[in-house]
Amino acid sequence: MTETRAGEEALIARYFAPLAGPGAEGLRDDAASLTPSPGHDLVVTVDAIVAGIHYFPDDLPASIARKALGVNLSDLAAKGARPCGFLLTLALPDDWTEAWLAGFSEGLREASEAFGCPLLGGDTTRAGGAMLLSVTVFGEVPSGTMVRRQGAQAGDRLCVSGTIGDAALGLVIQGAAAPALDVDSRAVLIDRYRHPQPRLALASALRRHARAAMDVSDGLVGDLGKMLGGGVTARVRVADVPLSPAARQALLLDPALLATALTGGDDYEVLCAVPPKNLDDFRAEAREAGVAVTEIGTIEAGEGPPVFVGPNDSAQAFARGSFSHF
Template sequence: MTADRPGEEALIARYFAPLAGPGAEGLRDDAASLTPSPGHDLVVTVDAVVAGIHYFPGDPPASIARKVLGVNLSDLAAKGANPRGFLLTLALPGDWTEDWLANFVEGLREASAAFGCPLLGGDTVRSGGPMLLSVTAFGEVPMGAMVRRQGAQPGDRLYVTGTIGDAALGLVLQGAGAPSLDPESRAVLIDRYRHPQPRLALAPALRRHARAAMDVSDGLAGDLAKMLGGRITARVRIADVPLSAAARQALRIDPSLLATALTGGDDYEVLCAVPPEGSDAFLAEAREAGVAIAEIGTVEAGEGPALFLRQDGNVQPFERASFSHF
């Protein structure tokens, strides 16, 4: 600790205690208590983000806060869960400043309020290396109603929310040799990379209609393979994969970026499988919830990776199907 920085207890009291929710005891205890609503199960997920791996060290601190909470709430949304609270581990590098921390906490406060997910506790330490942030998020579903990753069956229809590929293209735009987009399109793609949009409003419809669901974090092609689990396969119509206007502009400039859009990750959209008899009701409930959704293909019997089909009927090859952490 340096003379111009608060110690751990003062830091918690000044910055994080105002974010604490019920059961957190104002962050004055070593643990929080959390009781699920009657007739509900708890759903728990954890994700970490590391400077230089999952975000740029120079990204706005409020954006980093929104990202670390948003990626976890995206997992809860895909499970059909409603948020209840979160724990935060914050490992600060040696050169952290109070100005950075104040902006980070403001972003966290805004995201926590927007998503209805209060802080329950956590830990603040020095990293000895790059900054690392980890969130453990808690949600709840009616008992036995969590939507699992691997439950799809042949004949199910595949859907994705929002648009695919924006975040991966937003990452590309911040590197050397990036395509030259108009400023508005560039801003849209970078914003999608920095600010995941967890589809929490879709949770009730997923619980009622989806046989399988997961969030697209490591790339559509790779995450679909995880959902199929090697026991079944699928056909995906690339022309039906929803793309934003900004992404389409990037692909017109550099068509080779299609593979990046389909495999690059950081979409944090929901991928799900719905039986045909439930598809109309599912789409109607998604529209009512204000969540854009698109049908992209069909689950099929058989083995092997899902086939991503171009408009000419040929299969789109991928050098790699998804982002890998290792």
């Protein structure tokens, strides 16, 4: 039996209008209004997620929704911004179902409420082929305080939030040649791949203490290279890069996976450069916010890519620095 499916306006009213925030007019208009708080700048970012690249086609729709919003909010967190709302572009394939859309909208509702980021509008349409999913997020910072990607200076300390490599390992262990991890460790790593946790609680500490910051989305090695510029490079101690117990177990079973952990991407942690005089205060504020941060290296004067130092102070080489779409 062919499922009877609602039209565009009915879909919006049923699944997305309940998520609408102030200024969205219940998604009954062609545009929303958004006014930043007095003395604040808007910060805007957009990311698409693609089946087979950012998620598995058979992932639960609620998980896909949470990831779509989470990866964008991670960019806001690294800029020191507070979320204000988001736009959703959703182009559905021919085989979409009401059950899938109900699960997707429920996951989107849970994420938007958890992160304080309501839906402002967007576009729902039919795709010519595979599903298209894109989110644009708006945030705000006190005027002139957005933390830029570049701006690190020699002597700054490099710090990262959380742990590195979990998501990339979570992707690997779903393959045929995966190491034989215990059930709990597998669950931790796969969850990190499916459900990024944007470090929004770190935003105010970044504004006060970081000279440069970005989120680690394509791999620590390559993303650090993107953060450098203006006559500086960096030196990172590989042994100091924070790894979760689950990741450590995976590396014990297959040490070659270290390169995957450092270059694979999907971490959605914050990488930042902090002046030495600010380091103790930054750590204290991060701890108070409930976010672990770890010092992993130093910004140095010079040119060229960052150096990752392994055992015996030997430079460690990687076949690639980060994930690339092209």
